Amino acid sequence: MIVSGKELIARRIAKELQDGQIVNLGIGLPTMVANYLPKEVEIFLQSENGFIGIGPTPPEGQHDKDLINAGNQFVSIKPGGSFFDSAASFGIIRGGHVDVTVLGTLEVDSEGNIANYIIPGKLIAGMGGAMDLCTGAKHVIIATTHTDKHGKPKILKKCRLPLTACKEADIIVTDMAFIERTENGLVLREIAPDTTVENVLSKTEADLIIPPDGVKTMAV
Amino acid sequence: MNKVRTIEEAVSRIEDGASIMLGGFMAVGTPEKLIDATIKKGVKNLTIICNDAATPGAGAGKFVDARVIKRYITNHIGLNPVFGKQMREGEVEVILTPQGTFAERIRAGGAGLGGFLTPTGVGTLVQEGKEVITIEGKDYLLELPLTADVALIKAHRADRSGNLVFRKAARNFNPLMATACQYVIVEAEHIEDVGTIDPDAVMLPGIFIDAVVQG
Numbered sequence: 375m376i377v378s379g380k381e382l383i384a385r386r387i388a389k390e391l392q393d394g395q396i397v398n399l400g401i402g403l404p405t406m407v408a409n410y411l412p413k414e415v416e417i418f419l420q421s422e423n424g425f426i427g428i429g430p431t432p433p434e435g436q437h438d439k440d441l442i443n444a445g446n447q448f449v450s451i452k453p454g455g456s457f458f459d460s461a462a463s464f465g466i467i468r469g470g471h472v473d474v475t476v477l478g479t480l481e482v483d484s485e486g487n488i489a490n491y492i493i494p495g496k497l498i499a500g501m502g503g504a505m506d507l508c509t510g511a512k513h514v515i516i517a518t519t520h521t522d523k524h525g526k527p528k529i530l531k532k533c534r535l536p537l538t539a540c541k542e543a544d545i546i547v548t549d550m551a552f553i554e555r556t557e558n559g560l561v562l563r564e565i566a567p568d569t570t571v572e573n574v575l576s577k578t579e580a581d582l583i584i585p586p587d588g589v590k591t592m593a594v
Numbered sequence: 595m596n597k598v599r600t601i602e603e604a605v606s607r608i609e610d611g612a613s614i615m616l617g618g619f620m621a622v623g624t625p626e627k628l629i630d631a632t633i634k635k636g637v638k639n640l641t642i643i644c645n646d647a648a649t650p651g652a653g654a655g656k657f658v659d660a661r662v663i664k665r666y667i668t669n670h671i672g673l674n675p676v677f678g679k680q681m682r683e684g685e686v687e688v689i690l691t692p693q694g695t696f697a698e699r700i701r702a703g704g705a706g707l708g709g710f711l712t713p714t715g716v717g718t719l720v721q722e723g724k725e726v727i728t729i730e731g732k733d734y735l736l737e738l739p740l741t742a743d744v745a746l747i748k749a750h751r752a753d754r755s756g757n758l759v760f761r762k763a764a765r766n767f768n769p770l771m772a773t774a775c776q777y778v779i780v781e782a783e784h785i786e787d788v789g790t791i792d793p794d795a796v797m798l799p800g801i802f803i804d805a806v807v808q809g
Contacts, residue, residue, distance in 0.1 A: 422693065423619040424766050439622070440750075440762040446620040446673065451762070459760075460619075460645070460767045461701040464694030468714065492719075498681065498688075499672025500646075501720075506694030509714045540717035 377594050379549050382566060383517050385410045385594035386547050387476055390515060391417050395473040396466075398422065398507055401445035404476035404517045410594075420472055422503040424463045427455020444503065467503065468510040475511035477504060479518050479543075481533045484580040486543040486555045488516065489535035501538060508539030520548035520577055527579040529553070529560070550574050552592055559583050564592040596754045597806045601631045604779045604805040608632055611664075613641040613742035615700065615771035620646055620673070621653025623764030625748040625781035627809055629653070632746070633660045641665040643700075643742055645693065645767055647674035661685070667740070669693040692720060695737050697770060703739035704773025704802075712737055745775035748809065749798075752782035753789070756803025757796045765797070772802040781809040 377385055380403050388410035391397060398420045399405050408419060408428075419428035421443045428443055429450035437448040451457075458466075466472060479490040488508055491501040508514050522528055529546060546553040551574045552564035562582040565574050571589050575582060605628065608614070614632075618624030633656060642663050647670075648655040657663055658677045665687045671677050680686045691699070692714045702710055711734035715721055725736040747768040750761035758780060760768055772778045780803050 421763070423622075424763050438762065440764040442620060442622050442763060444619075457760075457762055457765055459765050459769050460693070460697040461770050464697050468694050468712065497672075498678070498690075500668065500670035500690050501692050502646075502670040503693040505692035505718065505720065506714045509716075510694070537718045 376567070378566065378568060380406065382549055382592065382594060383547050386552060386592055387515055387517055388412070389594065390545065391415060391474060393417070396420055396426065396471060398467070398472050398475045398511065400475070400477040400504070400507075403478055405445065407476055407517070420463075420466065421449075422463050422467065422507070424460055425451060425455055425457045427452040429455075464503070464506050467506050470510060470512055472507070472511040474513045474515060475507040476515045476517050477507065479516050479528065481528055481530055481535050482516050482518070482543050482546055483530045483533045484560050485532075486541040487533045488514070488538045488543050489533040490538050492536050494536065504538050508542040514542045514544050516543050516546045518546070518548055520550040520574070527577055530579045531581070550577065553582065556583075561585055562589050564590045566592050597756050597800070597803060598754050598785060599805045599807055601627055601807045604628070604807050605631045605635050607777055608635065608637055608744055610637050611639045612637065612744055613643065615742045615745045615767075615775055616642055616644040616654055617745070617747040617766065617768035617771055618645065618648070618653050619763065619766040621648040621655070623748050623760070623766050623768055624648070624653035625746050625809065626653065628746040628779055628781045628807065629656050633657065633662065638662045639664045641667065641742070643667045643740065645669060645696065647671040647677040649673055650676045665689070667691065667696075669696050695720070697767065699737055699740035700767065700770045700774045703741040704770065707739055709736055709738045711735065740774065742775045743777065745771040745778040747772050747778065747780050749780050749782045751784045751786060751791060752780055752803070752806045753786050753791050753800065754806065755788050756780065756800030756806055757791050758782070758798040758800070758803070759791060759795060760797050769798040772798055777804050778802055779805045779807060781807050783809045
């Protein structure tokens with residue numbers, strides 16, 4: 375099976391999640407990660423609007439008016455789930471009780487800075503819970519296409535847009551590469567099956583370190 | 595004490611220029627009838643404090659459609675294009691606050707705290723104009739409490755003295771906002787006699803509530 379694009383990103387991130395973890399998935403592509411979890415891995419999805427245990431979207435006609443995720447989609451709650459107010463929800467997030475958050479981004483840079491909430495003069499959506507999630511979650515995984523819709527790199531030497539959080543990105547997974555942030559900089563661990571290291575480097579503005587044991591092919 | 599009122603009676607105390615905390619997250623847990631009645635009363639120049647701007651025609655979006663807002667304290671407005679236009683044209687002043695900071699500022703406002711220290715927003719635009727305090731080598735922003743004149747909130751069950759039970763994700767900011775405002779109106783789906791809600795099941799004590807209206 376050849377997997378590419380967003381599905382590749384979601385499948386690769388799903389492999390990073392471990393049994394029993396509390397995970398918050400951002401809107402859009404990150405939400406897809408839940409579809410590809412290995413059978414033996416059970417995670418607890420936190421929804422910042424106030425619950426743990428997000429379940430699948432119910433069929434049309436069985437939606438509950440009081441049960442949406444943070445992306446305004448109707449969802450369900452799994453057995454064992456629980457509801458709480460927004461202060462408790464962000465206590466959970468800020469307090470380091472969320473193991474992993476997966477977020478999309480506009481830009482991310484070599485220091486792990488993340489910019490994903492505002493394009494001055496163009497897009498002013500607001501940061502929602504993203505700043506708290508990036509700051510509070512133990513592990514921040516960025517899920518993004520490698521380049522923007524004009525083909526320009528999104529992984530930069532230094533973010534140019536206003537930041538969502540400083541030095542918080544731990545792993546960046548794109549349709550071309552799996553990149554880990556270390557003290558020395560960004561390390562290119564894996565590349566997509568349909569690309570080359572040279573191609574990844576040419577579409578990345580940030581410097582990428584090639585590890586001594588080589589770059590692997592992303593297995594999903 | 596019987597706090598049940600008609601909607602018109604309950605909103606009659608809301609005046610021009612009032613600051614209003616509005617419960618809900620994308621209109622889930624938002625008191626729609628209280629919004630309609632407040633708009634119908636004809637108040638303007640409002641400061642609205644709400645998680646988001648919902649969508650046109652729903653929840654907070656109705657205040658946006660009615661063009662009665664002067665200032666909006668929120669964290670996400672991206673799903674309401676009408677609001678986006680008003681903001682770009684300078685009709686509404688918008689103050690964006692990270693969602694966790696927004697919730698905690700309201701909690702602090704209701705809990706008598708002078709503020710709190712949060713790592714959220716350090717090194718971002720949110721830091722501008724705020725004091726940075728370093729505790730054991732880590733930087734935090736000093737965030738101040740948030741209070742308002744009026745809270746419009748939504749509950750699933752209320753007894754006549756205002757004890758509340760919320761339902762599922764409709765709880766969100768409702769119990770917090772009820773603690774941080776001078777005058778608190780709850781729109782309840784079910785109004786019951788005092789004593790029917792088990793005290794262990796009460797999610798917000800009735801002491802915070804001034805008026806109960808039928809949802």
